[in-house]
Amino acid sequence: MTDTTTTGQDLPREAADLGGSTLPALLLHRAEATPTRVAMRKRHLGIWKQYSWAEYAERTAVVGLGLRSLGVEPGDRVAVHSLNRPAWVLTDLGAQGIGAVTVGIYPTSPAEEVAYLLGHSGAKVLIAEDEEQVDKALAVRAELPGLETIVVVDPRGVDMSAPGLITFAELEARGRAEGGVSDYAAAVAEVDPNEAALIVYTSGTTGPPKGAMLSHANLLAAARNGAREFEVTPTDEVLSYLPLCHIAERLISVIDAVAHGYVVNFGDGVDELAVDLRAVQPTFFLGVPRVWEKILATVTIRMQDAGFLKRANHRFWIARGRRVARRRWRGRFGPLDRIQYGLGWLMLYRSLRQKVGMSRIRYALSGAAPIAPQVLEFFWALGIPVLEGYGMTENSAQATVTPGGDVRLGKVGVAVPECEVRIADDGEILTRGPGTFLGYFRNPEATAEAIDTDGWLHTGDIGELDDDGFLTITDRKKDIIITAGGKNISPSEIENALKVSPYVREAVVVGDRRKYLVALLGIELDTVGSWAQQHRIPFTTYADLSAKPEVVGLVREVVDRVNATLAPVEQIKQFALLPKELDHEDGEVTATQKVKRRAIEDVFGPMVEALYR
Numbered sequence: 001m002t003d004t005t006t007t008g009q010d011l012p013r014e015a016a017d018l019g020g021s022t023l024p025a026l027l028l029h030r031a032e033a034t035p036t037r038v039a040m041r042k043r044h045l046g047i048w049k050q051y052s053w054a055e056y057a058e059r060t061a062v063v064g065l066g067l068r069s070l071g072v073e074p075g076d077r078v079a080v081h082s083l084n085r086p087a088w089v090l091t092d093l094g095a096q097g098i099g100a101v102t103v104g105i106y107p108t109s110p111a112e113e114v115a116y117l118l119g120h121s122g123a124k125v126l127i128a129e130d131e132e133q134v135d136k137a138l139a140v141r142a143e144l145p146g147l148e149t150i151v152v153v154d155p156r157g158v159d160m161s162a163p164g165l166i167t168f169a170e171l172e173a174r175g176r177a178e179g180g181v182s183d184y185a186a187a188v189a190e191v192d193p194n195e196a197a198l199i200v201y202t203s204g205t206t207g208p209p210k211g212a213m214l215s216h217a218n219l220l221a222a223a224r225n226g227a228r229e230f231e232v233t234p235t236d237e238v239l240s241y242l243p244l245c246h247i248a249e250r251l252i253s254v255i256d257a258v259a260h261g262y263v264v265n266f267g268d269g270v271d272e273l274a275v276d277l278r279a280v281q282p283t284f285f286l287g288v289p290r291v292w293e294k295i296l297a298t299v300t301i302r303m304q305d306a307g308f309l310k311r312a313n314h315r316f317w318i319a320r321g322r323r324v325a326r327r328r329w330r331g332r333f334g335p336l337d338r339i340q341y342g343l344g345w346l347m348l349y350r351s352l353r354q355k356v357g358m359s360r361i362r363y364a365l366s367g368a369a370p371i372a373p374q375v376l377e378f379f380w381a382l383g384i385p386v387l388e389g390y391g392m393t394e395n396s397a398q399a400t401v402t403p404g405g406d407v408r409l410g411k412v413g414v415a416v417p418e419c420e421v422r423i424a425d426d427g428e429i430l431t432r433g434p435g436t437f438l439g440y441f442r443n444p445e446a447t448a449e450a451i452d453t454d455g456w457l458h459t460g461d462i463g464e465l466d467d468d469g470f471l472t473i474t475d476r477k478k479d480i481i482i483t484a485g486g487k488n489i490s491p492s493e494i495e496n497a498l499k500v501s502p503y504v505r506e507a508v509v510v511g512d513r514r515k516y517l518v519a520l521l522g523i524e525l526d527t528v529g530s531w532a533q534q535h536r537i538p539f540t541t542y543a544d545l546s547a548k549p550e551v552v553g554l555v556r557e558v559v560d561r562v563n564a565t566l567a568p569v570e571q572i573k574q575f576a577l578l579p580k581e582l583d584h585e586d587g588e589v590t591a592t593q594k595v596k597r598r599a600i601e602d603v604f605g606p607m608v609e610a611l612y613r
Contacts (some may be wrong), residue, residue, distance in 0.1 A: 018223055018259050021193040022216040024060070024097035026223070026258050028185055031057035034261060037234060042086055042266040043279070051086060053261075059086075059172065061184030063094030066175030068187070070125055070149050074099030077121045077199065081105040081114065081137070082129035083269050084240045087153045087168055089254050091127045092244075096197045096216070097188045103199045103211070104245030106591035107133070107269075108584045113209075115140035118147055121199055121211060121441065125149045127168070131157040138162065193217045199441050200247050200393045203590035211441035212393045214247075221434035222251055222396040223259035225416050229401050230363045234261035236283045237360075241273050243591060247393045248368055252286045274298070277357025285364045289371035289496070290593050292386065295356055296378050297502035301527045305534075317348040321381030328380070329407035341383060349382050358384050363404070365389055367397070369594065370473055372496040373409035380407075388412045390471060394450060395419070395457055396435030400471045411470040421471060422456070428477055429463045430456040462490075479597065481512045487569045489517070494562070494570060501558040502527045506582055508600050509572070510608050516573040518611040520604055521555055522582060528554070546577040574611040578604065 019029035030039075035054035042049050051059075067078060078095040080102060082088050092102045103121045105114060107129070114136045118126065128134045128150055137150055152158050153168040160167065193216040201209035226232055238257070242249035257264045262284070267276030273291070287295075303314050321344055324337045341349070353359045364386040366376065371388065379386045385404060390412040391397035399421060402413035415421045419433035432455050439447035451457055462474040474480075475490040482488055491509035498507040498521065506522030523546055531554065532539055539545040555577060563571040582588040587599050601608060 018220065021220065022096065022188065022191050023197070023219055023223075023255065023258050024064075024093050024184075024188045024191070026220075027053075027057050027060060027093055028181070028188065030258060030261055031181075034234070037261070038263050039257075039261075040086055040089075040264050040266065043268065043276070048265075056090075058181055060090050060093045060097065061181045062172045062175030062178075063090045064097040064175065064184050064187065065094075065178040066171040066173075067091075067095055067100065067125060068098050069174045069178050070171075072098065072100050072124055074191075075101065075195070076125075077101045077103050077123040078125045078127065079103040079105055079118055079121065079123035080127045080244075081107065081109070081133045082127065082153060083107050084242075084244050084249070084253065084266050085129070085153070086266065087127065087129075088244050089264075092198075092250075092254060093258070094184075097184055097191065099187070099191050099195070101196045101199055101213075103201070104243070104250075105201075106243050106245050106584070108591055109136075110585045111136040111139045115143050116208065117201055118144050120208075121201075122146045125151060127151045127153065130154040134158050134165075191216065193220070196438055198250070200245065200250075202393055203594050210443055210446055213438040213441050214393075214396055215438050218396045218435050218437060219255050220259075221418065222398050223255050224418075225398060225401075226251075226256035227260050228417060230284060230365075232256060232260045232262055232284055232363075234263075236260075236262035236362070237265060237280065238262060238284050238286075239265050239267055239273075239276055239280045239282045241267055241270055241276065242286070242288065245591070246368070247391075247397045248286060248288075251397050252284075274357065278355070279357075281354075281357055281360045283360045283362050285358065285361055287364065287366055287386075288368045288593070289366060289375070289499075290369075292366055292371060292375050292379065293499055296375055296500075297524055297527050299352070299356065299378075300502040301530055305530070313348060317344045318378070318381050320344055321349065321383070322377055325377065325380035329409075331405055345383070353382055353384065358382075361385075363387065365401075367391065370475075370492050370496055372500045374500045376409055390473060391435075392459060394437045394459070395431050395433065396437065398433060398435035399429075399431045399459075408470055411466075411472050413471065414469045415471075421465065421469075423463065423465055424458075426477075427462045427464075427474070429459045429461045429471070429473070431459060432456050481509070481517070483511055483517075483569065484513055484515045485569070489570055494519075494566065494572070497562045497565065498558060498572075503531065503554060504558055506578065506595065508595055508597065510601065510611075514612065517571065518608065519559070519572045519575040520578055520600065520607060521559075521575055522578040523551065523555065525581065542581055543579040546579055552577060576607045576611055578607075 018026055020026045031053040036052050038050050039053040039056040040051040078100050080088055080091050095102045105117050150165050151168055151171050155167050196213040197216045198214045199211040201211050238252055240253040253264050265280045303311055324341050327337055361384050366386050367389040376386050387402040389401040391399040398416050398419055400413040400415055422430050424430055436457050460477050462477050464472045475492045481491055494509050495507040498504050505524040508520045511517035537550050559572050584591050589595055
């Protein structure tokens with residue numbers, strides 16, 4: 001073990017005192033302190049419906065009591081298969097409040113994955129959003145003897161005569177018949193903070209998903225850092241759009257929201273993100289790299305279509321913004337910089353930020369995967385402070401975050417309060433702290449591999465710590481490529497460089513035990529399609545567009561530009577364009593859009609082999 005260790009600072013007393021030892025207790029405390037303040041909004045048919053903290057607590061209570069009336073006992077698992085909506089979080093906190101454990105299922109999960117998750121978790125009750133999700137559950141129900149009840153949130157089109165089906169409204173009615181907030185509060189008081197609150201199934205990029213158990217104490221440890229790291233307050237607003245199954249979205253939309261009292265807006269999901277961002281204009285925003293890359297690609301293409309003066313104005317003020325941003329990162333944001341940024345605000349930044357839905361952003365966060373520095377630099381140029389963070393489900397997303405006053409692109413920050421980070425002898429990143437999970441559900445062997453006898457979590461990531469405690473992520477340990485010549489290469493750095501282009505959506509670098517590197521690339525349909533129309537290149541489908549010689553030439557220019565920045569051994573010698581968009585239902589990517597490398601190499605194996613001929 002190396003002796004390089006960094007430890008986050010202790011929290012001040014006021015940041016640590018949140019008003020309870022579980023999230024349901026915090027919710028009840030919040031509802032009592034600010035009953036009429038807005039807690040959530042949900043858009044329905046173009047109209048935003050508001051929920052106060054008192055309504056949030058009351059409906060959570062009746063959902064929890066309703067689940068108890070269905071026979072759910074402490075320790076039982078309650079699964080949720082739905083897009084983000086109030087019913088999701090009501091179920092989550094309702095179940096936690098009676099000592100049950102919530103299990104999230106991604107909305108895009110196919111029936112086979114639904115069967116595995118419900119079977120492995122042993123869920124007693126499933127909350128299914130609509131006909132689509134109910135059909136998946138009914139298709140595999142014969143394999144799930146432990147599943148007693150399916151609760152349907154939106155029953156339109158669903159045959160409710162099937163045994164064991166009830167509506168969400170009926171669940172709430174059962175809860176109201178059982179009692180009210182005081183009865184729920186009595187159950188909350190009996191919950192042990194050290195018991196499991198959630199089971200979050202990991203992406204499963206190399207095998208079946210593993211169920212990481214997070215305790216109530218883990219969630220509170222994560223909540224304590226929200227106000228300190230990002231200074232969030234009840235006046236802030238967020239947009240909930242990433243799947244709530246993911247620990248990062250759960251942290252933003254549930255854990256920190258309840259702990260710190262800000263407003264959560266539920267839009268229409270990832271597909272309508274651009275529209276929802278413009279409508280909400282959040283003050284705090286979490287984006288995975290794919291989201292930031294997509295916004296940048298959209299702006300880039302629109303600027304290519306703009307007139308000469310508009311393009312010139314954009315280039316001038318983005319260049320100025322980058323220079324100001326670099327000074328801001330070093331803590332040298334002086335009066336002249338403020339004047340420059342003020343002029344840029346009038347000439348470009350204000351209108352562009354409004355159009356991308358980030359006119360009110362005070363803090364933004366990028367996490368869940370590596371991101372190219374060039375992407376972050378663009379947003380900083382607009383005055384949008386995108387900070388990188390590092391964490392994973394197994395440490396409650398609590399490892400490192402970039403300090404707002406000391407930004408170092410390419411690094412993911414320093415250890416958060418109460419957390420330790422160190423580097424093992426083989427370069428693996430280890431973390432230890434109150435966010436470390438309880439273990440993997442029904443998998444003691446994997447738990448023993450993940451947490452050593454000293455309490456260190458082995459993350460599976462390779463990285464480095466500098467003298468100031470800033471962490472750099474190299475890659476996943478299992479993804480490191482060792483060429484036939486013995487050179488260790490991080491594929492993610494090359495892939496991220498390729499994805500900076502607005503024309504490249506996916507990049508998978510291959511070359512383990514090979515003489516040179518090759519890549520499978522997926523085009524961005526919107527931007528490449530726009531380019532093709534401008535150049536009068538007809539196409540019909542994604543596969544047809546990818547096969548066009550002109551498109552191959554366009555992407556070749558991207559590869560050549562990236563190769564010019566790389567050492568010879570890291571350069572892409574050959575590439576091929578994928579004939580289809582990678583899809584979760586086809587098992588090619590996870591629900592969070594992480595590429596399943598093994599699956600890609602299996603499915604597109606002939607394409608890879610052809611690149612080595």
